[in-house]
Amino acid sequence: xxxxxxxxxxxxxxxxxxxxxxxxxxxxxxxxxxxxxxxxxxxxxxxxxxxxxxxxxxxxxxxxxxxxxxxxxxxxxxxxxxxxxxxxxxxxxxxxxxxxxxxxxxxxxxxxxxxxxxxxxxxxxxxxxxxxxxxxxxxxxxxxxxxxxxxxxxxxxxxxxxxxxxxxxxxxxxxxxxxxxxxxxxxxxxxxxxxxxxxxxxxxxxxxxxxxxxxxxxxxxxx
Amino acid sequence: xxxxxxxxxxxxxxxxxxxxxxxxxxxxxxxxxxxxxxxxxxxxxxxxxxxxxxxxxxxxxxxxxxxxxxxxxxxxxxxxxxxxxxxxxxxxxxxxxxxxxxxxxxxxxxxxxxxxxxxxxxxxxxxxxxxxxxxxxxxxxxxxxxxxxxxxxxxxxxxxxxxxxxxxxxxxxxxxxxxxxxxxxxxxxxxxxxxxxxxxxxxxxxxxxxxxxxxxxxxxxxxxxxxxxxxxxxxxxxxxxxxxxxxxxxxxxxxxxxxxxxxxxxxxxxxxxxxxxxxxxxxxxxxxxxxxxxxxxxxxxxxxxxxxxxxxxxxxxxxxxxxxxxxxxxxxxxxxxxxxx
Numbered sequence: 001x002x003x004x005x006x007x008x009x010x011x012x013x014x015x016x017x018x019x020x021x022x023x024x025x026x027x028x029x030x031x032x033x034x035x036x037x038x039x040x041x042x043x044x045x046x047x048x049x050x051x052x053x054x055x056x057x058x059x060x061x062x063x064x065x066x067x068x069x070x071x072x073x074x075x076x077x078x079x080x081x082x083x084x085x086x087x088x089x090x091x092x093x094x095x096x097x098x099x100x101x102x103x104x105x106x107x108x109x110x111x112x113x114x115x116x117x118x119x120x121x122x123x124x125x126x127x128x129x130x131x132x133x134x135x136x137x138x139x140x141x142x143x144x145x146x147x148x149x150x151x152x153x154x155x156x157x158x159x160x161x162x163x164x165x166x167x168x169x170x171x172x173x174x175x176x177x178x179x180x181x182x183x184x185x186x187x188x189x190x191x192x193x194x195x196x197x198x199x200x201x202x203x204x205x206x207x208x209x210x211x212x213x214x215x216x217x218x219x220x221x222x223x
Numbered sequence: 224x225x226x227x228x229x230x231x232x233x234x235x236x237x238x239x240x241x242x243x244x245x246x247x248x249x250x251x252x253x254x255x256x257x258x259x260x261x262x263x264x265x266x267x268x269x270x271x272x273x274x275x276x277x278x279x280x281x282x283x284x285x286x287x288x289x290x291x292x293x294x295x296x297x298x299x300x301x302x303x304x305x306x307x308x309x310x311x312x313x314x315x316x317x318x319x320x321x322x323x324x325x326x327x328x329x330x331x332x333x334x335x336x337x338x339x340x341x342x343x344x345x346x347x348x349x350x351x352x353x354x355x356x357x358x359x360x361x362x363x364x365x366x367x368x369x370x371x372x373x374x375x376x377x378x379x380x381x382x383x384x385x386x387x388x389x390x391x392x393x394x395x396x397x398x399x400x401x402x403x404x405x406x407x408x409x410x411x412x413x414x415x416x417x418x419x420x421x422x423x424x425x426x427x428x429x430x431x432x433x434x435x436x437x438x439x440x441x442x443x444x445x446x447x448x449x450x451x452x453x454x455x456x457x458x459x460x461x462x463x464x465x466x467x468x469x470x471x472x473x474x475x476x477x478x479x480x481x482x483x484x485x486x487x488x489x490x491x492x493x494x495x496x497x498x499x500x501x502x503x504x505x506x507x508x509x510x511x512x513x514x515x516x517x518x519x520x521x522x523x524x525x526x527x528x529x530x531x532x533x534x535x536x537x538x539x540x541x542x543x544x545x546x547x548x549x550x551x552x553x554x555x556x557x558x559x560x561x562x563x564x
Contacts, residue, residue, distance in 0.1 A: 014383055014428060059426045063379055102304065102312050105376045127304075127314070152504040152541045153309035181457070185537070186505050 004043045011047065011065050019068045032076055040072055040116060048203035059105075062202055066109040069116045089118050093209060094137045095146040096124035098157045103150035106180060109202040110146060117206040130160035137174050143216035144209050146177040147195075155182045155189060162194025172219035175212035179205065226284035226356040230413070233496055234450075234474060236529040238563040242522055242556040245534040246549055247361070247503060248277045249290035250310060254542055255280055261305040264291045267343035274348055278356060281549050284532070286352055288345045288360040288412060290539050295362070295403075296371030298330040298337040308542040316374040321381050321388035323373070329399035332406050342410045349411025357413035361454070365393065365400045365443050366421035366436045382421070382435060393439055401446045408449035415447070416477060418454040418538070424462035432466045445471040452498070455479040457537040464490045479536045484525060496530040500552070503537035507544040514548045518555040529563050 001009075003026050010019035027035045047057065047065060093114060097107055104126055111121045122140055124132060133145050145165075149155035158178055165174050178195035190198045196215070199208040224232065229243045252273020253263040262269050274286045293311045297303040300317030318327055332338045341360065348358050363371070369392050370378040382389045404415055421427050421436045444451055452475035453460075453467055461482040467473075468491055475496035478487050484499045491497065501509070501517055509517070518533060525531040533556055540549065 014430070016384065058424065058428050060379060060383060060428055060431060063376075064383065067380075100304075100306050100309075100312070102314055104374070105379070108376065151309065151538075152507070153306065182504055185457070185502055186508065188508065192508075 003039050004046055007039065007043045007068075008047060011043075011061055011068065014060060014064050016064055016067055016071070019064070020071050023068070023072060032079055035072055035076070036116060040069060044069070044113060044116065044203055045207075048201065048207070057201070062109060063105075065203065066112045069112050073112075073115060090120070091213060092120040092122060092140040092142045093144045093146065093213075094122045094124065094133060094140065094142045095148070096128035096133060097126045098147050098149045098154055098161070099127055099129050100157055101149045101151070101154035101180075102126045103148070103180070106150070106202060107146075107148040110148070110179070110205045113202055113206055114146075114209060117209075119206070119209060130157075130164040133161050134164045134168060134170070134174070138170075143173070144175045144177055144212045146179065146205065146209070149178070149180045150182060151180075152182050152186070152189075155180065155193060158193040158195065166194075173216055175216050177205070177208055177212055225354075226282075227354060227413075229284050230357050230532075233530055233532055236494075236563075238529075238561065240561055242559065242562055243284040243532045244553045244556045245283055245285035245359075245498065245532050246281075246500070246552055247287055247290065247535050247537075247539050248281065248283060248549070249274075249287040249361070250539045250542060251544070251549070252277045254308075260307065260309075260311070264289060264294060264305070264311050265337075265340060267340055267347055270340075270344045271347035271351065275351060278352060280546065282553060284356065285359050286348055286356050287539075288348065288358055288407070289341055290361045291341075292363055292371055294337050294340065295368065298335045299327065299372040301372060310539065313371065313374075316372060316377070318373045319377060320373070321385060321392060324369075324392050324395060327372070327395070329395055332399065332403040338403060338406075342406050345407055345410040345412050353411055353413075358411055359414055359416050359452070360404075360407040360412040361416045361418065362404065362407075363456075364417045364419050364421065364436070364440060364453075365396055366439050367418070368396045368400060369393075370420070382427075382431065386435070389435065397439065397443055400443060405446075405448045408447070412449065414450040414452055414474065416452040416454045418456035419460065419467070420456045422453075422463055422467060423456050423458050423460060425458040426456075429463060429466060432463055437466060437470075440467075440470050444473065447472050450474040452477060452496070455482070455536050457502075457504075461487055461490070468492070475530075475532075477534060477536060484521070484528075484531075488528060494530070496532060497525075497528065498532045498534040499525070500534045500536065503535040503540045506535065506548055507541045509548055511545075511547045511551045514551040515555050518552050519559070522556065522559050526559075526562075 111123045175196045199205045224240045255276035256273045293313045301313045302315040304314040422432045451472045454477040459479045459481045477498040480502045
């Protein structure tokens with residue numbers, strides 16, 4: 001069994017302690033610098049692609065994956081290893097729950113998985129007005145804003161972020177990622193709120209942000 | 224048959240003049256009466272007026288008591304936020320950690336005004352409709368209550384990484400819960416529907432259901448004074464349904480619109496009432512024809528099933544749903560006609 005398969009099994013069994021022990025043992029032999037790029041990233045990718053896509057993974061298991069990821073990131077920071085040594089740095093992105101939405105758990109997990117991929121995450125928290133999202137994106141130079149909503153009523157508030165992006169002439173330059181439980185039951189909702197893309201779960205978000213970042217760069221280059 | 228006759232006949236598998244239809248229209252009553260939601264979810268008389276309007280407009284076979292889970296969290300001290308066109312939400316949980324629970328005294332269901340709101344709403348509704356339309360209360364299963372008090376993330380973390388702490392929390396929640404729900408029955412609720420977050424295949428593992436959620440349900444449901452209907456919480460339930468069979472007091476299960484109803488029937492056996500139908504969020508985006516076609520397909524598929532009710536899955540029919548779509552559910556059931564005659 002590969003290290004990735006062993007780690008998936010620990011996460012599947014909700015065994016955070018076992019997962020950390022496994023990763024520590026690997027890092028002792030190969031170095032913490034390589035832990036994210038060689039083990040964690042491929043494992044999370046595998047879980048996202050194979051496991052989450054089939055709907056067989058629970059929120060509890062994704063949460064375990066996020067906690068294990070957090071544990072690794074904290075260890076690397078405490079060892080004063082430069083994160084860019086273990087993973088190439090990516091750009092700044094902005095995430096938050098839309099105005100009137102207070103369901104933080106999914107957004108927080110998204111933040112963890114994005115940080116593990118090297119993104120510089122500006123998490124604005126819950127109940128964020130559309131103007132604040134766009135102001136922050138401009139301030140930090142983010143090409144992607146990720147907006148989360150759990151229920152239909154609050155999801156529709158995301159339209160205001162779309163309007164804010166468009167009215168400032170930032171269409172395409174700033175890409176709008178949307179997500180949350182309601183987007184899973186209502187696939188047409190992404191288009192209705194003006195989203196540029198969504199992901200089936202928190203683990204799939206880094207891939208989505210990679211794609212949207214590329215789209216933003218291409219849009220600017222073509223403009 | 225009136226609605227109470229129809230629901231009782233469904234529970235006992237007797238012939239029906241038509242299929243019972245039970246969309247969850249708790250929120251929709253406020254739209255019909257134009258009641259601001261901060262009043263609707265705090266004033267029992269305003270809520271009861273909304274449900275009278277629901278009955279008059281749509282003639283559903285079940286009326287729902289207030290579906291406002293966040294208010295239960297507020298009774299523990301969580302900070303509530305009211306939204307213009309949706310149920311109240313929790314802005315800030317009452318506590319953060321298991322240790323905080325040591326100092327927390329659960330609210331008294333007999334005196335706390337936020338909890339008495341539910342009971343008084345049920346009493347008013349039962350006084351007006353009891354003989355004609357049964358009243359259902361909707362409250363999350365006991366294992367979901369701590370999430371309303373400390374937030375889902377902190378509660379999930381506790382259940383996953385501190386099982387002993389989670390049990391201590393539940394020891395505080397269980398007596399509170401039993402007293403609260405039995406108060407609903409005493410006020411006139413015909414049954415209580417329980418969304419099963421901590422039993423849902425999208426939220427927890429089978430192991431958590433078996434070792435944590437199910438034992439709590441066994442213990443709590445055996446102390447209740449009325450029938451219970453398990454609810455899908457807005458996600459497919461079938462993959463864990465086998466872990467929820469044989470629970471005391473359970474007479475029905477509300478399945479998700481993505482669940483296979485025939486397979487659900489095989490799992491629960493012939494005596495449990497199955498509810499199935501349209502998703503309460505996406506019904507707002509359907510055309511009348513879509514609603515009719517989907518309802519007809521479901522009812523045809525369940526034609527031979529004496530214990531089936533056409534309903535909605537997910538929490539509550541959303542505010543912007545065209546009334547024609549809700550009318551279409553009942554019209555379709557009426558057009559198909561009698562069952563088992």
